[in-house]
Amino acid sequence: MSYTAKNPGGAMRSKSATLALLLAGCVLATPAVAQPDAWITAKTKVALLTTAGVHASDVNVDTVNGKVTLHGKVRSGDEKDKAEMVARKIDGVRSVRSLLQVVPARRETVVQRSDDHIKAAVQDALQADASLKSSSISVESVNNGVVLLGGTAQTVTNHLSAVESATSVPGVRQVVSEIQSPDTLADAEIVRESSSRPANTTQSVSGTARDMWITSATKMRLLADGNTPALDINVDTRAGVVTLFGLVPSQQAKASAEADARKVSGVKRVHNELQVVPQAKQEAVKVRDDTLRSDVKKAFENHEDLKDINVDVKNCVARLTGAVHNEVQRLEAAVVARSTHGVCSVQDDLHVSD
Secondary structure, X not given: OOOOOOOOOHHHHHOHHHHHHHHOOOOOOOOOOOOOHHHHHHHHHHHHHOOOOOOHHHEEEEEEOOEEEEEEEEOOHHHHHHHHHHHHOOOOXXXXXXXXXEOOOOOXXXXXXXXXXXXXXXXXXXXXXXXXXXXXXXXXXXEOOEEEEEEEOOOHHHHHHHHHHHHXXXXXXXXXXXXXXOOOOOHHHOXXXXXXXXXXXXXXXXHHHHHHXXXXXXXXXXXXXXXXXXXXXXXXXXXXXXXXXXXXXOHHHHXXXXXXXXXXXXXXXXXXXXXXXOOOOOOOOOOOHHHHHHHHHHHHHOOOOOOOOEEEEEOOEEEEEEEEOOHHHHHHHHHHHHHOXXXXXXXXXXXXXX
């Protein structure tokens, strides 16, 4: 990995147009193509962390069916509005729901460090992340505490990991990213829990990648649990700590979701911030299994990569069999099936084809 410092003066200003596109989430030439939820979440996190005036270290992000939910604390109404605007600009986002709370920050001690010291500290932080060895990420400049990162990241999670590492360095006021990263997620970034246990991975895997595994494994458990409204529960993981947020209809559903999260390998703690909002009248959905099967198949036909999946439904439980190309499609299939009106849980028996 190279770490090349450049003159911080005009270079940063001359690239403002490029940075605007990057901060909006790497706009693609074909905006009609749907992006996986995990990709949208990662890109949203990068955008929030690299946007001036947004302190994203206390913001959780999750995406379900293209709907982004923001949760956590911000310092002002303007910061809340800016965070929502940034999320809406990410390619593939259909809507944004904000659960952000405005909590004015207490007086903070500002760490005063020279740009040279900050540059050296950021370089050390990047070098300490073994997962970035295969990427070529450079510290392009540091100007009055504003760090400009450039180069190429091998994966989307490597991009996010580099930005998070730089942001955590004392004295850094803002991180601006010109890092180029793939527009797709690799299987190594979303792995089926039974085939890879985050807690036992080697040092070559970043904490960011482990967190994404934990998030996807937690979601799969929720989707398979008929006691939880899985599509209304948001999941975000940071350093092995899972935060659950969103709305559930009962304390039982809230407890069941927490129990599911705790069963996932690699989870250190669970912050259960789900809000219980009882539904005044819940209409029981009773749909014949053969009708449900037909509805799920129709939903899959709207997704080119999912249309060949086999579906069987018994007592409102949708069992998925067949092959998918990668782990991203496995999770997408479970979400689409659970989104079908009347499906109460999903049994995932899919396998990833070679």
